[in-house]
Amino acid sequence: xxxLITLLLVAAFALTAVTNxxxxxxxxxxxxxxxxxxxxxxxxxxAKFAPLLKAYLTExxxxxxxxxxxxxxxxxxxKAGTITDAQAKQLMDAKLASEAKELEAKKKYYPEFxxxxxxxxxxxxxxxxxxxxSKIEGGDAED
Numbered sequence: 478x479x480x481l482i483t484l485l486l487v488a489a490f491a492l493t494a495v496t497n498x499x500x501x502x503x504x505x506x507x508x509x510x511x512x513x514x515x516x517x518x519x520x521x522x523x524a525k526f527a528p529l530l531k532a533y534l535t536e537x538x539x540x541x542x543x544x545x546x547x548x549x550x551x552x553x554x555x556k557a558g559t560i561t562d563a564q565a566k567q568l569m570d571a572k573l574a575s576e577a578k579e580l581e582a583k584k585k586y587y588p589e590f591x592x593x594x595x596x597x598x599x600x601x602x603x604x605x606x607x608x609x610x611s612k613i614e615g616g617d618a619e620d
Contacts, residue, residue: 504610505538511613512605516598525593526602533586534606540578547571 502510509531518526547567554560560568583603590599 505534507610507613508606508608509534511608512602515605516594516602518594518598522593526590529586529589529593530602530606533582533590536582536585537579537606540575540582543578544568544571544575 512530512534513523513527516523516526548555548571551560551564551568554564555568587599587603590602594602
């Protein structure tokens with residue numbers, strides 16, 4: 478009886494580990510898969526577009542990481558309402574720098590996307606890539 482219980486516990490832990498590994502995709506990977514899936518491209522176009530999308534999302538994430546790092550640094554003060562003017566200035570400067578870098582990435586990849594996709598799909602690609610994570614993790618975009 479003890480062996481059966483032990484075997485069941487081991488199986489349960491193994492199943493949990495497999496489930497957690499499968500759901501441990503990064504936000505970037507989830508955004509990438511979500512965008513490609515919802516663009517509904519043919520295989521040939523997807524093969525050309527996928528590396529561009531991955532590069533854009535990576536560059537976009539790097540731009541946002543600057544702000545995210547500063548925001549994380551002052552998270553407790555912000556939550557408590559004790560943020561100083563100097564901290565607020567650092568947050569604002571980081572946010573503006575992040576937004577500027579993100580805009581540069583969009584301007585850089587816009588013509589690259591347009592070489593592979595029709596303009597309607599270019600628009601949707603940027604739109605889908607900017608969806609909130611709650612929408613991405615919740616499922617498909619509106620068809």
